[in-house]
Amino acid sequence: MDTRISHHKMSQQSKSDFIEAVLLLKNSVDSKLNPGRQSRYDDYVLIHKNAMMGPDMFMPMPHRGPLFFPWHRVLLRQFELDLQAAAGKTSITLPYWDWSLAGSDNPFTDDFLGSDGDRSQSNHVTSGPFAHSAGKFEIKVWDAATGDPALRRDFGDDHTAYLPTSSQVATSLAKVPYSPGPGSWEVTCEGSLHNPVHRWIGGNMADATSPNDPVFFLHHCYIDYLWEKWKTQHPTTAPYLPATGGHGLDLASTLVYHKSSRTAPWSPTYTVKQTLDTTSLGYTYG
Numbered sequence: 555m556d557t558r559i560s561h562h563k564m565s566q567q568s569k570s571d572f573i574e575a576v577l578l579l580k581n582s583v584d585s586k587l588n589p590g591r592q593s594r595y596d597d598y599v600l601i602h603k604n605a606m607m608g609p610d611m612f613m614p615m616p617h618r619g620p621l622f623f624p625w626h627r628v629l630l631r632q633f634e635l636d637l638q639a640a641a642g643k644t645s646i647t648l649p650y651w652d653w654s655l656a657g658s659d660n661p662f663t664d665d666f667l668g669s670d671g672d673r674s675q676s677n678h679v680t681s682g683p684f685a686h687s688a689g690k691f692e693i694k695v696w697d698a699a700t701g702d703p704a705l706r707r708d709f710g711d712d713h714t715a716y717l718p719t720s721s722q723v724a725t726s727l728a729k730v731p732y733s734p735g736p737g738s739w740e741v742t743c744e745g746s747l748h749n750p751v752h753r754w755i756g757g758n759m760a761d762a763t764s765p766n767d768p769v770f771f772l773h774h775c776y777i778d779y780l781w782e783k784w785k786t787q788h789p790t791t792a793p794y795l796p797a798t799g800g801h802g803l804d805l806a807s808t809l810v811y812h813k814s815s816r817t818a819p820w821s822p823t824y825t826v827k828q829t830l831d832t833t834s835l836g837y838t839y840g
């Protein structure tokens with residue numbers, strides 16, 4: 555069983571193992587979706603893009619709706635398994651970031667995710683392992699057909715964006731039911747916790763191709779952790795809705811990661827129901 559923890563509780567060794575695995579997936583593992591033209595890391599960027607826009611957009615949409623948690627859960631787990639395979643280390647797990655920048659909670663350090671972008675250099679990240687200048691992190695998939703090959707961030711430039719506080723998180727965790735409606739857990743978490751973080755980080759994270767920034771996986775890992783926390787806090791509430799009714803949204807629906815005319819990014823398939831228990835997917839939170 556893999557145990558995921560907060561990045562600030564990771565040893566220096568586990569942090570560098572994680573970074574090394576990300577760089578291997580980015581540089582040394584070929585794509586399954588566009589072999590020879592991008593890396594396996596870039597496949598995750600493309601899947602997320604295709605979930606939102608473009609000629610290979612698929613349905614149903616895993617954003618702005620109940621599939622948000624189950625769909626991203628499988629995306630993250632497949633990425634985690636690919637990291638382990640790339641590095642040949644089953645000890646590698648996804649860390650989460652709780653959106654705090656205080657002290658050791660800050661993941662934007664030179665030995666981990668690198669800093670904010672530099673506004674005088676087109677918002678390029680200029681330090682850390684993913685800086686374009688370090689030569690190991692070339693962006694290959696953009697919302698448009700081409701774009702800047704450097705990773706970009708622009709902390710706080712969008713003045714409507716914010717990093718949620720622990721009290722905003724607690725307020726969201728109190729919401730029931732799972733979905734739908736403006737007062738539900740899903741709508742509150744996606745709209746008031748998840749979206750503002752993407753926009754606050756800015757740069758690549760504000761795009762449909764947001765997995766270009768490795769912080770995407772730490773951000774979504776925290777979202778995934780919060781879904782577990784929410785379930786624990788509301789043991790008698792349905793963990794997912796709608797339970798029935800079809801339209802690709804209910805518990806029996808199979809999660810979609812590619813247009814049927816295109817290559818599947820991985821061979822297993824998952825119904826929504828199969829994502830409700832993390833231990834059956836092989837991981838838990840420590």
Ligand SMILES: [Cu+2]
Nearest residue numbers: 602616617626
């Ligand atoms: Cu997403």
